[in-house]
Amino acid sequence: MIEFEHVTKTYPRTHTHALKNVHFSIQKGEFLYITGHSGAGKSTLLSLILRRITPTEGRVFILGQDLSRLRPSRLPLLRRRIGMVFQNHRLLPNMSALDNLVFALRATGERGNLEHRALLALRQVALAHKRKAYPVELSLGEQQRVAIARAMVTNPPLLLCDEPTGNLDPDTSWEILELLNDINIKGTTVVVATHAKELVDQLRRRTIVLRSGQIVRDDDAGGYSL
Numbered sequence: 001m002i003e004f005e006h007v008t009k010t011y012p013r014t015h016t017h018a019l020k021n022v023h024f025s026i027q028k029g030e031f032l033y034i035t036g037h038s039g040a041g042k043s044t045l046l047s048l049i050l051r052r053i054t055p056t057e058g059r060v061f062i063l064g065q066d067l068s069r070l071r072p073s074r075l076p077l078l079r080r081r082i083g084m085v086f087q088n089h090r091l092l093p094n095m096s097a098l099d100n101l102v103f104a105l106r107a108t109g110e111r112g113n114l115e116h117r118a119l120l121a122l123r124q125v126a127l128a129h130k131r132k133a134y135p136v137e138l139s140l141g142e143q144q145r146v147a148i149a150r151a152m153v154t155n156p157p158l159l160l161c162d163e164p165t166g167n168l169d170p171d172t173s174w175e176i177l178e179l180l181n182d183i184n185i186k187g188t189t190v191v192v193a194t195h196a197k198e199l200v201d202q203l204r205r206r207t208i209v210l211r212s213g214q215i216v217r218d219d220d221a222g223g224y225s226l
């Protein structure tokens with residue numbers, strides 16, 4: 001599903017070595033935390049997966065494709081197969097929960113009864129009853145659940161989450177984590193980048209710990225200790 005082959009990323013303007021010789025792979029169906037302090041390289045790693053940036057050395061393979069050989073015209077197709085959840089949900093404020101999902105489906109060129117599919121996705125995050133609500137009319141946790149439904153509405157095989165519980169209280173964070181766990185159990189590969197120690201300790205799954213751009217631990221037992 002994801003393979004990093006001795007990947008180094010140096011940002012040329014500042015000569016920052018954001019990742020150094022990072023080597024790991026993730027199988028289909030895994031749940032993985034990428035963790036480490038601020039500046040450790042988590043966002044850089046996610047940006048490489050999405051091919052927003054390219055490695056200075058090494059190669060990245062996503063969903064069986066060598067990204068160094070991927071033609072730019074194929075990039076939208078790759079990104080369509082990766083669901084993305086951010087700390088700030090980035091829902092469109094002038095659209096209802098349902099319309100946010102319909103919009104996401106339409107943007108990927110899907111046709112047919114999009115409202116029905118959107119409603120099914122909202123049901124999976126237990127928010128069908130809030131389908132007409134605008135983001136401002138939802139709690140932060142509900143907004144994040146809608147954002148997860150939006151990421152999953154196209155059934156991507158891979159879900160990337162960047163600090164998915166960043167703004168949430170502990171109980172709501174736990175709900176979000178349980179939701180991500182359910183999504184994983186149903187077969188989607190889930191990668192969660194976070195510096196939140198509580199999160200990684202609460203639901204123990206494979207954990208890669210980055211420190212100054214290097215993998216210092218890759219542990220199936222999980223837990224945060226650096």
Ligand SMILES: Nc1ncnc2c1ncn2[C@@H]1O[C@H](COP(=O)(O)OP(=O)(O)OP(=O)(O)O)[C@@H](O)[C@H]1O
Nearest residue numbers: 011014016018037038039040041042043044045195
């Ligand atoms: N576009 C960029 N240009 C130059 N340096 C960058 C750029 N983006 C990140 N860096 C640097 O690369 C290193 C890794 O940053 P990155 O954002 O990947 O870390 P992070 O673990 O995601 O941190 P945080 O948890 O604070 O988001 C840091 O030293 C950062 O200053």
